[in-house]
Amino acid sequence: MKKITLIIFVLISVFSFAWSGHEAFTYYLVQDLVNKDSLIKITDYTYEEDRIYNEEYLVLEDVAGQREFFEPLGDGKFPPDPPPMDNNLPVWQILTIYSPEPDNGMDEGLNLSPLQGLIGNSQGVRHMKYRVGLLVAFEGDKSFMYFVNMSKKAFESGDRYWGYRFLARALHYIEDLSQPYHNAPGTFGELVWAAMNEKMRTILGYAHYFMDDYLVYLLYYSDNSTREAILGAKPVYFKTYYDYVKNVMNYTLSKFSIIHNEIKRIFGEDGLMQRVSIDEMKKKDENGEFYLLKSETLSIISYASSVIKGFLNQFLREVGEIN
Numbered sequence: 490m491k492k493i494t495l496i497i498f499v500l501i502s503v504f505s506f507a508w509s510g511h512e513a514f515t516y517y518l519v520q521d522l523v524n525k526d527s528l529i530k531i532t533d534y535t536y537e538e539d540r541i542y543n544e545e546y547l548v549l550e551d552v553a554g555q556r557e558f559f560e561p562l563g564d565g566k567f568p569p570d571p572p573p574m575d576n577n578l579p580v581w582q583i584l585t586i587y588s589p590e591p592d593n594g595m596d597e598g599l600n601l602s603p604l605q606g607l608i609g610n611s612q613g614v615r616h617m618k619y620r621v622g623l624l625v626a627f628e629g630d631k632s633f634m635y636f637v638n639m640s641k642k643a644f645e646s647g648d649r650y651w652g653y654r655f656l657a658r659a660l661h662y663i664e665d666l667s668q669p670y671h672n673a674p675g676t677f678g679e680l681v682w683a684a685m686n687e688k689m690r691t692i693l694g695y696a697h698y699f700m701d702d703y704l705v706y707l708l709y710y711s712d713n714s715t716r717e718a719i720l721g722a723k724p725v726y727f728k729t730y731y732d733y734v735k736n737v738m739n740y741t742l743s744k745f746s747i748i749h750n751e752i753k754r755i756f757g758e759d760g761l762m763q764r765v766s767i768d769e770m771k772k773k774d775e776n777g778e779f780y781l782l783k784s785e786t787l788s789i790i791s792y793a794s795s796v797i798k799g800f801l802n803q804f805l806r807e808v809g810e811i812n
């Protein structure tokens with residue numbers, strides 16, 4: 490059984506996954522932070538870390554004004570990313586531009602665990618948390634907690650710039666866990682079938698890809714409803730920082746079946762043998778085919794937005810950034 494499990498992960502993880510559009514998602518999320526316009530002086534990186542990174546892609550200098558990590562499927566104009574003024578950046582901009590950063594290669598090509606040798610994709614290990622039947626794997630939730638703690642350390646030492654940069658990375662991982670396919674790759678039966686059947690592996694891989702890109706479509710190319718769902722979400726509060734990521738994972742996983750079934754119904758097996766383009770999404774959307782998929786996705790986005798706003802308020806209050 491263990492062997493089959495590992496094979497499944499090998500097969501499914503050849504796709505490098507990322508819920509896309511983090512910069513736009515985060516930009517809308519931070520609009521009602523009370524200190525979003527506070528200016529933060531850019532500082533150098535001076536940290537000893539317990540995590541290893543792919544140094545080739547790890548960026549430690551400030552890259553404001555360069556749209557360095559922005560989604561290539563986006564429109565190239567939004568969200569704003571002005572250059573620093575007198576070596577200062579507003580809180581909203583640090584959180585926005587660094588939230589997509591972990592998808593840019595720093596978690597890729599690493600040797601993280603014995604499982605790593607078999608799955609051949611370290612980014613997936615750090616950005617997802619699979620729970621399918623009795624299978625539990627990967628550490629997206631740990632990644633969130635790691636950067637919450639790094640951020641806390643930075644704020645406690647008076648380094649507000651790195652406090653917000655680490656916090657932006659924490660946002661990345663909790664946002665990733667609001668992607669249904671970051672919580673499960675398919676049904677248990679499909680996983681068993683995928684271990685033997687290449688077509689099933691391909692279908693599950695492109696279903697995941699579609700959902701990653703669908704958020705970009707909703708944020709950049711659809712109507713205003715996603716933007717309004719994020720902007721209008723009211724913060725909710727929990728006891729511990731882990732409760733925030735746990736609640737996002739639980740809610741998103743509870744929506745997995747309905748979203749997965751809708752994607753299979755809309756595209757059919759043949760439609761999921763290749764990547765779905767933004768143009769194709771536009772056509773299907775105009776034909777009304779995304780009706781249920783969209784409302785279920787927006788319910789996740791709205792819930793995750795409430796949770797992340799609550800987390801930000803609580804965390805920033807506890808580190809003394811807001812009252």
Ligand SMILES: [Zn+2]
Nearest residue numbers: 507592616665
């Ligand atoms: Zn990611």
